Amino acid sequence: MTDTPKETVIRVRGVRNQFGSHVVHDDLDLDVYRGEVLGVVGGSGTGKSVLLRTIAGLQIPKAGEIDVLGTNVRTASEDDRQALERRWGVMFQDGALFSSLNVRENVEVPMRAVKGLDPDLRRQMADLKIALSGLPFNAGDKFPSELSGGMRKRAGLARALALDPEILFLDEPTAGLDPIGASEFDILIRQLSQTMGLTVFLVTHDLDTLHATCDRIAVLAEKKVLVTGTMREMLDVEHPWVHEYFHGPRARAASDAIPAKKDR
Numbered sequence: 154m155t156d157t158p159k160e161t162v163i164r165v166r167g168v169r170n171q172f173g174s175h176v177v178h179d180d181l182d183l184d185v186y187r188g189e190v191l192g193v194v195g196g197s198g199t200g201k202s203v204l205l206r207t208i209a210g211l212q213i214p215k216a217g218e219i220d221v222l223g224t225n226v227r228t229a230s231e232d233d234r235q236a237l238e239r240r241w242g243v244m245f246q247d248g249a250l251f252s253s254l255n256v257r258e259n260v261e262v263p264m265r266a267v268k269g270l271d272p273d274l275r276r277q278m279a280d281l282k283i284a285l286s287g288l289p290f291n292a293g294d295k296f297p298s299e300l301s302g303g304m305r306k307r308a309g310l311a312r313a314l315a316l317d318p319e320i321l322f323l324d325e326p327t328a329g330l331d332p333i334g335a336s337e338f339d340i341l342i343r344q345l346s347q348t349m350g351l352t353v354f355l356v357t358h359d360l361d362t363l364h365a366t367c368d369r370i371a372v373l374a375e376k377k378v379l380v381t382g383t384m385r386e387m388l389d390v391e392h393p394w395v396h397e398y399f400h401g402p403r404a405r406a407a408s409d410a411i412p413a414k415k416d417r
């Protein structure tokens with residue numbers, strides 16, 4: 154990122170999420186800046202996916218405010234919400250594809266909400282997104298059941314990119330991929346964020362992904378975003394979980410495998 158003033162594109166204040174008596178988030182704050190790749194980490198069950206779902210409007214918080222691209226997600230009118238949803242894309246862990254549609258048709262689903270879009274143009278745009286996501290040229294005709302897990306993820310990514318979003322939400326994009334596939338995916342996300350100017354909100358457990366793609370990291374613990382900062386800054390955080398995560402053997406292996414980026 155450059156030194157130009159940061160524009161906050163996601164602003165979360167005082168969010169509380171609760172299921173029955175189980176409080177997942179309490180008074181949680183977070184800012185995400187335009188053009189950055191933010192990695193969200195935390196122990197299992199700390200509410201990373203719930204936070205993603207809350208920001209993307211798929212989960213209603215018990216309290217708090219969420220502004221995305223200047224729109225309050227909770228209080229927006231139906232029209233404003235639909236307009237906002239066209240400005241972000243979400244990729245879920247397994248791609249969340251419609252099994253009865255081929256890949257091209259899956260990618261075309263969000264485009265169908267855009268009135269007046271010529272079917273031929275829609276098809277061409279879908280093929281472009283399929284290629285951008287690193288799938289082979291004939292993948293558009295395949296059904297999800299004919300794809301490997303890694304290809305399904307790429308198809309899910311192509312669908313998330315369908316409407317040229319400003320923000321991309323990724324829930325554990327490299328989970329279940331072999332190390333080579335995971336590292337290819339990391340590079341792809343980095344390239345997409347740079348070439349398309351995307352802001353990326355990325356939930357992950359994968360330390361390699363943090364090193365390879367993320368500008369900043371947000372750690373969820375104690376029902377909040379405990380700390381945010383660069384990879385380098387994470388190394389100085391005293392909190393026990395954060396220390397163990399960023400100094401443990403896996404962290405050392407990831408750090409040795411990928412040269413640290415300047416001031417990350």
Ligand SMILES: Nc1ncnc2c1ncn2[C@@H]1O[C@H](COP(=O)(O)OP(=O)(O)OP(=O)(O)O)[C@@H](O)[C@H]1O
Pocket residue numbers: 172177195196197198199200201202203204
């Ligand atoms: N719809 C739901 N109903 C009840 N509890 C839920 C629901 N969704 C999430 N939870 C609970 O909220 C907590 C946080 O879940 P979440 O999936 O966000 O965790 P996570 O940090 O993403 O975990 P992991 O790293 O294991 O994927 C968990 O205890 C989970 O059981």
